[in-house]
Amino acid sequence: MATGARKAVYPLFQLGGPQLRIFRPNFFMLAVRPGVPQPEDTVQFRVSMEMTKVDIKNYLEKIYNVPVAAVRTRIQYGANNKRNHKNQRVKKPDYKVAYVQLGQGQTFQFPNLFPDKEQDTETRSFDDFKNKYMEREKQRQKGDPRRGGVPDWFGL
Numbered sequence: 569m570a571t572g573a574r575k576a577v578y579p580l581f582q583l584g585g586p587q588l589r590i591f592r593p594n595f596f597m598l599a600v601r602p603g604v605p606q607p608e609d610t611v612q613f614r615v616s617m618e619m620t621k622v623d624i625k626n627y628l629e630k631i632y633n634v635p636v637a638a639v640r641t642r643i644q645y646g647a648n649n650k651r652n653h654k655n656q657r658v659k660k661p662d663y664k665v666a667y668v669q670l671g672q673g674q675t676f677q678f679p680n681l682f683p684d685k686e687q688d689t690e691t692r693s694f695d696d697f698k699n700k701y702m703e704r705e706k707q708r709q710k711g712d713p714r715r716g717g718v719p720d721w722f723g724l
Contacts, residue, residue: 595619597627597666601678606667608675609637613666617643624666635671 598614606612615624621639628634646660670676711720 593623595623595627597624600665607669608677609670611668611670611676613668615641615664615666617662617664619664619666621666624668628668635674636668637671638669640667640669641665 595616595618597616597619600612600614602612613624619627621641624639624641625636628636642665644663644665646662648657648659650658650660652658
């Protein structure tokens with residue numbers, strides 16, 4: 569142990585005494601964008617393998633106050649088709665996917681993090697100038713069609 573580091577000392581548990589510690593499970597829930605279109609009231613999560621349907625429902629309802637109507641889960645098996653430098657198979661880890669159907673009237677839509685920006689006139693004019701310049705350069709470097717494919721540096 570490092571000098572100056574102290575070990576936390578908790579009082580002994582006594583029946584009826586105040587609860588001084590909060591125990592949270594080592595679970596995670598990651599909202600992911602679904603690969604195929606889902607109904608508006610369904611959200612897809614990647615969850616811990618140890619979580620059950622009841623755990624997922626309680627987690628969302630108690631911590632985030634989200635009404636949950638139904639929970640469906642599946643286990644996605646990791647790919648097993650890669651090999652390392654020793655020609656040994658390398659398997660990606662499995663993970664659990666949960667589809668949570670929200671309560672009555674609740675909808676969820678992923679935010680658009682990268683919306684298409686409208687170009688202002690200054691940027692548009694710069695793009696036009698750049699395009700015209702590139703077109704002129706291509707014409708200039710094209711070469712003389714009368715030379716029949718012989719490059720300019722091969723002079724007569």
